[in-house]
Amino acid sequence: MVRQHVNPLSRIHQLARPLPPLIELFADPSLPLNLDIGSARGRFLLAMAPLAPQRNHLGLEIRRTLVEAAEDDRRRQGLSNLRFLYGNANVNLPEWLALLPAGQLELVTLQFPDPWFKLRHRKRRVLQPALLLAIAAALAPGRRLFLQSDVEALIAPMRQLVEASGAFEAAGPEECGPEVNPLPVATEREGQVLAGGLPVHRSLYRRNTAPLPPLADLEAQLEPTASGTDNRLDAEAD
Numbered sequence: 001m002v003r004q005h006v007n008p009l010s011r012i013h014q015l016a017r018p019l020p021p022l023i024e025l026f027a028d029p030s031l032p033l034n035l036d037i038g039s040a041r042g043r044f045l046l047a048m049a050p051l052a053p054q055r056n057h058l059g060l061e062i063r064r065t066l067v068e069a070a071e072d073d074r075r076r077q078g079l080s081n082l083r084f085l086y087g088n089a090n091v092n093l094p095e096w097l098a099l100l101p102a103g104q105l106e107l108v109t110l111q112f113p114d115p116w117f118k119l120r121h122r123k124r125r126v127l128q129p130a131l132l133l134a135i136a137a138a139l140a141p142g143r144r145l146f147l148q149s150d151v152e153a154l155i156a157p158m159r160q161l162v163e164a165s166g167a168f169e170a171a172g173p174e175e176c177g178p179e180v181n182p183l184p185v186a187t188e189r190e191g192q193v194l195a196g197g198l199p200v201h202r203s204l205y206r207r208n209t210a211p212l213p214p215l216a217d218l219e220a221q222l223e224p225t226a227s228g229t230d231n232r233l234d235a236e237a238d
């Protein structure tokens with residue numbers, strides 16, 4: 001198999017690398033913030049930022065060359081409400097999210113994350129319990145988390161994790177579903193999937209007022225013992 005994505009567990013991507021504070025990133029750091037995790041070449045946020053100028057937009061991406069190319073485009077477009085940063089969401093985001101001013105994070109998007117199919121590779125998947133709790137802690141009640149994937153067997157454990165946290169309410173089908181994207185711009189991957197006539201699986205969640213469960217309790221709920229889907233994929237993908 002040709003490896004198309006990086007292993008986020010490799011040592012180089014595990015280095016503590018504090019992300020800069022908002023004041024070093026944006027012309028007006030007080031604006032509400034949209035965060036896109038796994039922003040790749042950046043085309044989604046490069047289109048979103050001019051559409052939503054009263055928001056700051058931050059893309060976090062583990063492949064440095066993509067970040068550099070996206071930043072070049074951002075500078076060319078003269079967008080001061082957009083930045084792309086290199087980092088590993090699982091390593092670098094939780095601490096940074098914890099330092100955000102209360103109520104500033106408006107929307108977190110996690111769209112078409114790398115498809116680590118095998119059960120034994122599940123720790124490489126980006127939406128891990130600790131990251132989900134860090135996102136939930138940073139989102140005020142009513143603020144949104146948006147997930148998309150073209151692989152139903154991979155969005156299923158993400159949904160399971162979000163729902164097991166008890167911290168979110170799912171939006172109804174009129175607001176988000178296979179035919180309804182609540183956001184006005186498609187990502188790169190989404191465009192390819194739709195052009196191929198394939199389905200897109202989407203979930204939109206709003207933070208509720210529930211307290212967050214301890215990490216260990218959430219992890220214990222998600223032990224992969226009954227994950228028949230994962231086992232099937234394990235056998236299929238190599």
Ligand SMILES: C[S@@+](CC[C@H](N)C(=O)[O-])C[C@H]1O[C@@H](n2cnc3c(N)ncnc32)[C@H](O)[C@@H]1O
Pocket residue numbers: 005006008037038039040041060061062063066087088089090110111112113114115126187188189190
């Ligand atoms: C399949 S691509 C999808 C990109 C984009 N969101 C889209 O929908 O077109 C997933 C992206 O997430 C990035 N990524 C994977 N793991 C990551 C991590 N732990 N932290 C930050 N980015 C990550 C990958 O390098 C890749 O660019």
